[in-house]
Amino acid sequence: xxxxxxxxxxxxxxxxxxxxxxxxxxxxxxxxxxxxxxxxxxxxxxxxxxxxxxxxxxxxxxxxxxxxxxxxxxxxxxxxxxxxxxxxxxxxxxxxxxxxxxxxxxxxxxxxxxxxxxxxxxxxxxxxxxxxxxxxxxxxxxxxxxxxxxxxxxxxxxxxxxxxxxxxxxxxxxxxxxxxxxxxxxxxxxxxxxxxxxxxxxxxxxxxxxxxxxxxxxxxxxxxxxxxxxxxxxxxxxxxxxxxxxxxxxxxxxxxxxxxxxxxxxxxxxxxxxxxxxxx
Amino acid sequence: xxxxxxxxxxxxxxxxxxxxxxxxxxxxxxxxxxxxxxxxxxxxxxxxxxxxxxxxxxxxxxxxxxxxxxxxxxxxxxxxxxxxxxxxxxxxxxxxxxxxxxxxxxxxxxxxxxxxxxxxxxxxxxxxxxxxxxxxxxxxxxxxxxxxxxxxxxxxxxxxxxxxxxxxxxxxxxxxxxxxxxxxxxxxxxxxxxxxxxxxxxxxxxxxxxxxxxxxxxxxxxxxxxxxxxxxxxxxxxxxxxxxxxxxxxxxxxxxxxxxxxxxxxxxxxxxxxxxxxxxxxxxxxxxxxxxxxxxxxxxxxxxxxxxxxxxxxx
Numbered sequence: 001x002x003x004x005x006x007x008x009x010x011x012x013x014x015x016x017x018x019x020x021x022x023x024x025x026x027x028x029x030x031x032x033x034x035x036x037x038x039x040x041x042x043x044x045x046x047x048x049x050x051x052x053x054x055x056x057x058x059x060x061x062x063x064x065x066x067x068x069x070x071x072x073x074x075x076x077x078x079x080x081x082x083x084x085x086x087x088x089x090x091x092x093x094x095x096x097x098x099x100x101x102x103x104x105x106x107x108x109x110x111x112x113x114x115x116x117x118x119x120x121x122x123x124x125x126x127x128x129x130x131x132x133x134x135x136x137x138x139x140x141x142x143x144x145x146x147x148x149x150x151x152x153x154x155x156x157x158x159x160x161x162x163x164x165x166x167x168x169x170x171x172x173x174x175x176x177x178x179x180x181x182x183x184x185x186x187x188x189x190x191x192x193x194x195x196x197x198x199x200x201x202x203x204x205x206x207x208x209x210x211x212x213x214x215x216x217x218x219x220x221x222x223x224x225x226x227x228x229x230x231x232x233x234x235x236x237x238x239x240x241x242x243x244x245x246x247x248x249x250x251x252x253x254x255x256x257x258x259x260x261x262x263x264x265x266x267x268x269x270x271x272x273x274x275x276x277x278x279x280x
Numbered sequence: 281x282x283x284x285x286x287x288x289x290x291x292x293x294x295x296x297x298x299x300x301x302x303x304x305x306x307x308x309x310x311x312x313x314x315x316x317x318x319x320x321x322x323x324x325x326x327x328x329x330x331x332x333x334x335x336x337x338x339x340x341x342x343x344x345x346x347x348x349x350x351x352x353x354x355x356x357x358x359x360x361x362x363x364x365x366x367x368x369x370x371x372x373x374x375x376x377x378x379x380x381x382x383x384x385x386x387x388x389x390x391x392x393x394x395x396x397x398x399x400x401x402x403x404x405x406x407x408x409x410x411x412x413x414x415x416x417x418x419x420x421x422x423x424x425x426x427x428x429x430x431x432x433x434x435x436x437x438x439x440x441x442x443x444x445x446x447x448x449x450x451x452x453x454x455x456x457x458x459x460x461x462x463x464x465x466x467x468x469x470x471x472x473x474x475x476x477x478x479x480x481x482x483x484x485x486x487x488x489x490x491x492x493x494x495x496x497x498x499x500x501x502x503x504x505x506x507x508x509x510x511x512x513x514x515x516x517x518x519x520x521x522x523x524x525x526x527x528x529x530x531x532x533x534x535x536x537x538x539x540x541x542x543x544x545x546x547x548x549x550x551x552x553x554x555x556x557x558x559x560x561x562x563x564x565x566x567x568x569x570x571x572x573x574x575x576x577x578x579x580x581x582x583x584x585x586x587x588x589x590x591x592x593x594x595x
Contacts, residue, residue, distance in 0.1 A: 112294065112295065112298060116302070123533075124532055124566050124569060127554060131554045131559065235429060242437070252423055256420075256422075
């Protein structure tokens with residue numbers, strides 16, 4: 001572990017990425033108990049104010065403080081991303097590991113599922129779900145989470161198959177250990193780094209997807225602030241308050257950039273030979 | 281070779297069949313009563329009963345599925361609940377916006393990304409390579425709809441070079457219509473340029489290590505010709521594969537970007553159908569988009585066969 005940290009300190013990309021991610025996480029954490037102004041106070045008299053000493057990033061079309069809303073919006077993005085990736089990991093890793101251990105028809109089913117997801121982009125899946133069950137943060141999480149299942153299944157299967165070919169796994173098998181025990185004791189611990197890297201990158205993808213869905217009004221519903229919806233609202237006021245269309249987008253881009261750089265950095269640091277498919 | 285293509289065709293049809301089952305289950309079975317979803321919970325019982333009969337919800341599940349798929353095959357998609365017009369007409373009217381938009385975005389992506397990737401690979405490890413890679417990292421992190429808003433802000437609102445939104449129609453103003461598609465296509469292509477230039481770079485780096493490249497250099501072939509004739513041609517296979525995948529993401533991205541630029545395309549139709557709870561439209565658009573993505577990937581497989589005389593069957 002100490003070797004990891006000493007290498008990490010020299011990896012510029014990882015450091016920049018990790019710093020960005022920490023800053024966003026800190027912003028979300030602070031916003032839980034403090035924001036410069038209450039994020040949902042309507043002050044119509046103060047609408048579309050340019051940034052100044054009191055309103056550091058100005059106010060929106062309803063006189064709400066933009067900085068406070070961006071801070072609280074970080075909570076939304078992080079929550080949606082975390083839960084969606086956890087759903088994808090919990091089911092996908094299990095499915096992938098099972099497919100690798102059993103092969104045969106199950107393996108075939110997992111591969112077909114992957115094909116389906118490639119042909120069936122996440123936004124379409126989310127649209128299907130929200131058009132039936134209504135627009136809400138929960139349904140956005142579900143939609144993004146479901147899309148993540150095959151991604152993790154694919155990565156886990158690939159990495160686990162390699163492990164099943166290794167001597168120490170064969171030895172365990174020869175000793176009479178069952179596929180479940182081998183998977184839990186030998187396969188999963190050895191592919192944990194691959195999964196960690198993929199999780200970081202999927203987190204970034206999930207935040208982008210959440211932003212897109214809430215831009216379309218299919219994500220978190222008012223009064224909960226979300227970066228994507230802030231951009232949608234800002235579009236009506238491009239002439240009067242162009243800043244409104246810049247800050248929330250910058251927040252999304254920097255968060256995603258941080259996660260991507262951190263993910264790439266982790267990949268270099270944990271296993272230089274590793275290459276991952278990026279699935280949007 | 282034919283065998284390879286037939287296998288890919290079979291896999292694509294299987295995927296399409298699976299997708300149709302998923303769409304049918306999600307839209308017609310999971311909600312319990314699709315008519316209730318469409319009308320809202322305060323619907324009057326007689327209106328609900330009328331819609332039931334109209335949608336054929338009183339028939340058995342399997343029969344409904346078969347009649348939907350049969351309709352798809354003859355492009356008889358039923359009538360939109362919100363517009364009252366045939367769904368096929370609604371889609372056809374909007375495809376003329378979305379397909380050119382996607383094609384334009386794909387050509388932008390290829391025209392920028394491939395030269396950029398080749399350039400970066402030829403300057404591996406130098407400042408310019410580093411810059412291209414950095415651009416790639418930033419490009420995949422920017423949401424395409426935000427990039428669209430920024431383009432609208434700077435090139436349309438401030439500099440007034442392009443319209444900020446809307447679509448005059450090919451019949452009335454062909455040039456103006458093309459003009460209206462440029463900013464949306466640019467914003468759709470940004471993340472794809474980022475991905476494609478990275479793939480091009482790494483694929484080029486792989487081929488540049490090959491013996492025939494060294495031979496070509498040793499024979500004194502000019503570096504430019506080495507890059508273009510010897511390396512790029514062989515590096516194209518993974519590039520084309522990724523470009524095919526990108527086509528799918530472009531179509532999905534169009535749903536958001538068409539909303540940003542108020543374009544009357546298929547994406548906008550989906551968006552409006554969600555607010556109208558027009559499940560019939562959503563069901564058909566989603567399955568047709570899936571079919572389109574699969575078709576593009578089949579075409580990619582064919583290009584793949586042309587580029588490489590020895591295709592691997594297990595992909």
